[in-house]
Amino acid sequence: MIEAILWDNDGLLVDSEALFFDLTRKAFERAGYLLDSMYWGVEYLGNAKHSSEIARELGMPSELAGRVIEERNEAFLQCLENPVPLLPDVFQTIGGLSGRVRLGLVTGSPRDKVERMHRDNGLLGYFEVIITDDDIAFPKPHPEPYLKALERLGLEPGKCLAVEDSRRGLASAHAAGIPCVVVPNYLTRIQNFDQAYAVEGRVSGVLKHYDALSLKESDL
Template structure:
C-alpha cells in the first residue's frame, strides 16, 4: 500500500538545475576550467559528483577548492534571489496527493538555497518534513538521503515511492530499496533510467500515475507520516 512519497526538489518542484549549472560553469571559467554541458551531465547528474572535482584534478589546493565552492554558492544565491517559480504542475500535483499520503522533500540543496527557492512558493508547508544537504553525510547517488527519509517517516520501503529527475536520484532511491518515478530533467531529457518504476513526461502525468496507484491499493483515506 502506498503511504508515502519522497519528492526531489531541483528539477521536480522548481526549475533550478540550469541556474546551478550556470553558477558552476561561470565559477570554473574564472580559473580557466571549461565545463561543457555534456561533461556536467556526466559528472553531476549521472555520477553525483561536484564539478569542482575538475579543479581538484587540475591541481588546485583544498583552500582553493573551498574558495571556489564559496564563490559558486554566492553566485547561485544571487541567481536564486532574482526569483524562482514552481515548475508547471507542481502546485497542483502536491495539492492533489497531499490528503492521501505522507510527503517529504529529500534534496541535495543547501538549506539556505532551498529557502531562497521557496520564499514565495508555499510548497514547503505542504510536506511533513524536509531533508536538505546538511541532514546527511553522503549525497545522491548514495542511498543515505532516502534511508534517512525512511527512518524519519516510520514507513517500510515498499510503502513509499520517490519522484526524481536524474539518474543519480534514481540510483539513490533504488539502493534504498524504493520504487522511483522519474520525470526526466530538462538538462538530460534523453537519458536512460534503467530500473525506474515508471517514467513520466511531466508532473501532470506523474500525478495521474500516482493517483492510479492509490486507487488500486487503497480507498483514498487521508494520511500523513506517523511522526
C-alpha cells in the first residue's frame, strides 16, 4: 500500500522554473548570448548542468559568465519578494490527498527559497517531511534526497510514490527504488521519461495512480 507521496517543488508545484529560465535567458541576452528553451530544458533541467557550464558551452568567457549569473541570481531573489504562482490543480490535489496519505516535499532548492515561494499559499503545512538542498550532500539525480525522505518517514521505497517534472528528478527517485509519476512542464516536456511509472499532463493525474495502487493492494 502506498503510505506516502513525495513531491518535487520547482516546476511541479510552483511555476518557478519558468521564472528562473526567463531571468536567465534575459541575462544571457543582455550579454550577447542566445539561450534556447529546449537546450535549457535538456541540459539544465534534465542533465543537471550548472548555469556556468551552459554559459561556457555557449562560448561565454568565465569572468563574464560569473557576472551574468550573479545578476540573474539577484534578480531571482527580488522576484521571490512576490508570490510565485502555483501550477494548475496543485492546491486542490494536495488538499484532496491530505489526511488520506502522508505527504513529503523533496526539492533541490534551499529551504529559505522554498519558504519564500510558499509563504503566502499555505501549501507547506500539508507536508510532514520537507527535504531541501540544505539537508543533503548530493543533489538530484543522486538518490540521497529521496533516501533522506524515506529515512525521516520511516518507510520503505515500495510504500511511497514520487512525483517529478524532470528526468533529473525521475532518476533520483528511480535510483532510490521509488516509483515515480512525471508531470512535465513546458520546459521539461521534451525529456525522456522511460523510467517513469506514468506520465501525466496535470498534477491531478496523480490521484488516479494513487487510487489504483491503493485498490490493487486492498485486493491482495
